[in-house]
Amino acid sequence: MAIKATIYKASVELSDLDRQIYRSANTVIAQHPSENSERLMVRLLAFALNLPGDDNHGPLEFAKDMWDVDEPALWQKDLTGKMVHWLEVGQPDEKRIMRVSARSTRVSVYSFGPQNWWAGLATKITRARNLDIWQIEPSQSQELAALAQRTMLLQVTVQDGAVYVSDEMRSVEVTPVRLYGE
Numbered sequence: 067m068a069i070k071a072t073i074y075k076a077s078v079e080l081s082d083l084d085r086q087i088y089r090s091a092n093t094v095i096a097q098h099p100s101e102n103s104e105r106l107m108v109r110l111l112a113f114a115l116n117l118p119g120d121d122n123h124g125p126l127e128f129a130k131d132m133w134d135v136d137e138p139a140l141w142q143k144d145l146t147g148k149m150v151h152w153l154e155v156g157q158p159d160e161k162r163i164m165r166v167s168a169r170s171t172r173v174s175v176y177s178f179g180p181q182n183w184w185a186g187l188a189t190k191i192t193r194a195r196n197l198d199i200w201q202i203e204p205s206q207s208q209e210l211a212a213l214a215q216r217t218m219l220l221q222v223t224v225q226d227g228a229v230y231v232s233d234e235m236r237s238v239e240v241t242p243v244r245l246y247g248e
Contacts, residue, residue, distance in 0.1 A: 071096040074106065075217050078114050082224040087119045098132035104178065104211040108202055109139050109155050111210060111240065112176045114222040115229065116153060118142065124150060131155070138166070139176075157183040160190040167194040175199045176242070178207035184245050191246065198247030202240060209238045 074095040081088050093113065097106050109128065117126055124144045129137040131154070140153040152170040154163075157177050167173045173196055177183065181201060191197065202210075213220065213233055223230040229240040 069099040071098055073097075073216070074214070076110055077219045078110075078117070079219075079221045080114055080117055080224075081222070082115075082117075084224050084226065085119075087117065089117055089119065091117055093128065095128055101132055102211070103214040104207050105155060107210040107214050108176055108178050108207055110218075110220075111202070111222075111229070111231065112153050112155055112174070113140055114220075114231075115224065115242070116140070116142075116151065116174065126151070160187050163187075163191055163197065164194060167197050171196060173197045176202060177245075178202040179204055188246070199245040200242040201245050202242055206238065206240045210240060212236070213238060 074097060076093050076095060078091045078093070080091065095106065095110060113126060113128070124142050126140060126142045129139060129141045131137050131139045138152045139155040141149065142151040144150050149170040151172045151174065152166045154173070154175045157179070158175060163173065163175065173194070175198070177199065178201070184199070184201065210231060213231060213236070215233070219233060221232050227241060229242065231238050231240060
């Protein structure tokens with residue numbers, strides 16, 4: 067018998083001072099049996115950092131990347147079904163990045179863990195103009211993982227590139243480092 071996904075519910079109160087977006091969002095996240103809390107929370111962070119001001123051009127949604135290799139961690143499709151934003155979490159290879167950058171208006175990668183992945187990739191993706199790659203420091207992603215609960219109420223504040231994620235008990239500062247993109 068296969069192990070089922072664990073369901074998490076998150077209420078995110080976003081105050082993004084850098085993009086001038088202030089929004090509340092409720093979401094349900096399925097944690098794959100092989101996915102740890104660190105990756106789950108980096109997916110939730112990517113959701114908050116890319117949440118559009120409204121859903122007029124399609125909502126940002128969690129996809130089935132752990133279940134289906136043809137899907138990202140998150141995506142935003144416009145109302146016609148065209149891929150607007152493809153978001154990966156982890157360390158995808160250059161073939162995947164280049165393939166999806168041709169299919170989407172915008173591609174973002176949120177990497178966490180060891181940075182030796184980036185050294186082998188940096189020179190292989192220079193043709194991709196619609197790509198942003200961000201690194202979350204391992205200590206910060208591990209602190210973020212400590213916030214994981216089955217039901218979460220999170221306040222996310224973004225100011226001058228720093229991200230503050232807090233629940234009722236604690237707060238974590240995350241400073242994503244841009245490795246590639248404008």
